[in-house]
Structures are given as structure tokens and as C-alpha cells.
Amino acid sequence: MGYSDANVFVLFVFCKLPVEGDFRVRWVGDVMYGDNLTVGVSFKVGYPCARRTSDGSRDHILVRDVNYHPDGGQVFFPQSEGQPYVFLLAPAAFGDGIQPENFRAFFFDGTVGFHIAPGVWHFVPYIQPPSSLGEEAEMMFNNKQSSVYACVAADMIKEFGVYLKVPLTLDA
Numbered sequence: 001m002g003y004s005d006a007n008v009f010v011l012f013v014f015c016k017l018p019v020e021g022d023f024r025v026r027w028v029g030d031v032m033y034g035d036n037l038t039v040g041v042s043f044k045v046g047y048p049c050a051r052r053t054s055d056g057s058r059d060h061i062l063v064r065d066v067n068y069h070p071d072g073g074q075v076f077f078p079q080s081e082g083q084p085y086v087f088l089l090a091p092a093a094f095g096d097g098i099q100p101e102n103f104r105a106f107f108f109d110g111t112v113g114f115h116i117a118p119g120v121w122h123f124v125p126y127i128q129p130p131s132s133l134g135e136e137a138e139m140m141f142n143n144k145q146s147s148v149y150a151c152v153a154a155d156m157i158k159e160f161g162v163y164l165k166v167p168l169t170l171d172a
Contacts, residue, residue, distance in 0.1 A: 023076060023143035025085075027129045027136055032061060034124035038143045045124055046166075058129050059171075062163040063088060066103070067153040068121045072146020076125055077113030079140040084110045085125040088166050092119030100156060105166050113142070121154075128168045 021038030025045065032045040046061040066088070078085070090102040098121055108114065108125075116122050130137045156162055 019147045020142070020144045022079075023124070023141040024138060025124055025127055025141075026138040027127070030129075032126065032129065036143065038145060046126070058131075059167065059169050061126050061129075061166050061168055063123060063126075063166050064157050064163055065153060065155055066090070066098070066121050066123050066164070067151050068092065068119050069116075069146065069151055070119060071148040071150045073118050074116045074143065074145040075113060076116075076141040076143060078110050079142055082110045083127065083139050084108060084169075085127050085139060086166060086168055087114060087116075087125055088123060088164060089116070090121035092117065092121070094121065095119070096152070098154060100160050100162055100164055103164055107167075107170050126166055126168060 019038055024035040024037060026033050026035070033042060034045045035042045043065070045065075046063045076087075085108050087106045087108070088103050089106060090098055090104070094102050103121065106114075114125075125139070125141060127137060127139045156164055
């Protein structure tokens with residue numbers, strides 16, 4: 001980008017500086033929370049199916065919110081190995097025409113990280129809830145993202161009248 005006339009040429013360079021920090025997901029009681037400590041944002045993520053359905057399952061989470069970042073990607077990498085996690089993703093190609101059936105869950109064994117490209121629909125990494133309600137579960141990730149933190153969000157309940165049911169284990 002630039003401006004030019006007979007006497008002056010000005011070049012504008014826009015760059016996005018990466019921002020790095022911690023991202024925490026945690027179960028407190030019967031609710032999962034996400035804390036993007038990199039940018040100082042915390043939010044409620046979802047509920048185990050036992051809270052909203054009669055099957056009593058804690059092998060799925062019911063998810064209401066999803067988003068994408070149009071201007072930058074994001075990287076999540078577990079700070080300690082061995083704790084599995086799941087990402088719910090939908091291709092960027094759907095854009096603002098996203099539908100609940102466009103999402104797929106991807107299981108990670110906890111030994112590798114994951115890069116989310118700009119425009120890819122997602123939310124946070126999901127972890128298995130504790131086995132009993134009185135316990136807590138937590139997982140920390142190294143998080144790297146663009147310093148431009150634009151976010152386009154969708155509420156599945158308000159827009160489609162459904163929760164997204166995400167499996168938290170390979171055999172769920």
C-alpha cells in the first residue's frame with residue numbers, strides 16, 4: 001500500500017506482531033471455562049451432557065459458542081504431555097454461512113499442538129471433565145496468536161436452536 005504523487009512516495013507497512021502467553025481450560029463443578037490469559041479474556045465454555053440430557057454421560061460436552069478470527073491465526077500447544085484434548089473445527093470456506101453440521105471434532109492425545117488458520121471456525125480445546133462433581137480438572141496451553149484480536153462469534157442456540165454435542169473421548 002502506498003501513496004504517490006510527482007514529488008512524494010509514502011509506503012505504509014502494516015504488520016501483525018504475534019502475542020504469546022498462556023491459555024487455560026478448566027472444569028469448575030459442572031461447567032467448563034476457558035481463560036485466554038494472553039489477551040485477558042475469560043468465558044464459560046460448556047456443560048457435560050449429564051447436565052442437559054437424561055443419559056448421564058460425561059463423555060460429551062454441549063457447546064453453544066463458536067468463533068473465528070478473520071485477521072490472524074492461533075496456535076495451542078500443551079504445556080505438559082499426556083492429557084488428551086479435543087478441538088471442534090469447521091472450514092473457513094463456510095464463512096458467515098456456517099451451519100451446525102459443518103463442524104467436526106478432532107481428538108489429540110496431548111503430545112502435539114495445533115495451529116488454527118485465519119477464518120477457521122473453532123472455540124477452545126475441550127478436556128474431559130473430572131469423574132465426580134466435587135473435583136476440578138485443568139489443562140494449560142502455550143498460546144500464540146496475532147496481536148489483532150478480531151473475533152466473529154456465533155451462538156448456536158440463538159442462531160440455530162441447538163447445542164453442538166462434542167465427544168471428549170475416542171470411543172464416545
